[in-house]
Amino acid sequence: MSEAVTPLNGADFEGLATIKDAGLSGMITLRGDLASKEVKAAVKKAVGLGIPLQRQALSGQGTAVLWMSPDELLLLCAYDEVAQKIAALEKALEGQHFLAVNVSDARTVLRISGTGARETLAKLCPVDLSPGAFTPGMVRRTRMAQIPAAFWLDDSGVFYLICFRSVADYAFGALKDAALPGGEVGVYG
Amino acid sequence: MLILTCPCCGVTGEETEFHQGGEAHLKRFGPGSSDDDFHTYMFAKENPKGAHFERWRHNNGCGKWFIMARDTVTLEVYGTYPAQTHEPPKNIRDAITAKRPGWTWRDFA
Incomplete structure (x- = not known):
């Protein structure tokens, strides 16, 4: 089998924020009726987590569940466990109307950390990223410069951003540009 | 710049996160209808x-269609409401x- 690599191949940049290729991540799109007990049980079985509230994320040991839309979740797990998780989901949801797809190679994940992380993202996304408005555990799908992107904030203040693999280079370049030293705005203190 | 709230995911965003999709509440006439x-x-x-009244889509967000009165x-x-609505809700009419x-x-009216 061919060796899987991320499109950015481990790139990182140190500026106002640290932007880093988060490496290979397992990502599963799960669509279905999020209110149903079957979906709840299936997610619990696959990644050991519950169903997050609207625009929230739940994370566990190496796994996470992100609320993407009223009928869509994104499950995160280790890259090599995806097939097994999908099999678990398919078994648990047999007979239900649902969709579970491996999107690990269609998307890429970037890690944005450091004191300038909020400002770096705020330069590119039309989102209120002030500490009072965007709190840990929140997920936001939005526009980042010219591309769609989704990001969430974990408890340690690190942003994880997901975008399509095909535009990973653009995303990294745009973030790098926004984090160039000398471009401080200081709007978030 | 329009600031609107998506009724499907609750995000309040500006218009570049959304996309306009033509007039709302259209009654469609297809094959077999008169010219x-x-x-x-x-x-x-x-x-x-x-x-x-227009149809809009949250294309950089949850991806759902909805209707906006502006x-x-x-x-x-004036407000937004789900696409599965046949006429504007009362609170939107009152706002207008x-x-x-x-x-x-x-x-x-």
Whole structure:
């Protein structure tokens, strides 16, 4: 089998924020009726987590569940466990109307950390990223410069951003540009 | 710049996160309809100065379609509501009436 690599191949940049290729991540799109007990049980079985509230994320040991839309979740797990998780989901949801797809190679994940992380993202996304408005555990799908992107904030203040693999280079370049030293705005203190 | 709230995911965002998708509350006439009906459906659009109803999609967000009532002159957003609604809800009509008494839009008032 061919060796899987991320499109950015481990790139990182140190500026106002640290932007880093988060490496290979397992990502599963799960669509279905999020209110149903079957979906709840299936997610619990696959990644050991519950169903997050609207625009929230739940994370566990190496796994996470992100609320993407009223009928869509994104499950995160280790890259090599995806097939097994999908099999678990398919078994648990047999007979239900649902969709579970491996999107690990269609998307890429970037890690944005450091004191300038909020400002770096705020330069590119039309989102209120002030500490009072965007709190840990929140997920936001939005526009980042010219591309769609989704990001969430974990408890340690690190942003994880997901975008399509095909535009990973653009995303990294745009973030790098926004984090160039000398471009401080200081709007978030 | 329009600031609107997606009724499907609850995000309040600005218009570049969304995309306009034409007039709302259209009654479609397809194969088998009369030429007049088809012509009216296809070409005779509203072009109001004031309150207007449009379909929008949260294309950089949750991806869902919804309907927005806005003002073409002041760019005020009167409100948004789910696409599965056949006529504007009362709170939206009231919001429009407060700003534009006596408004009409197709059969709605």
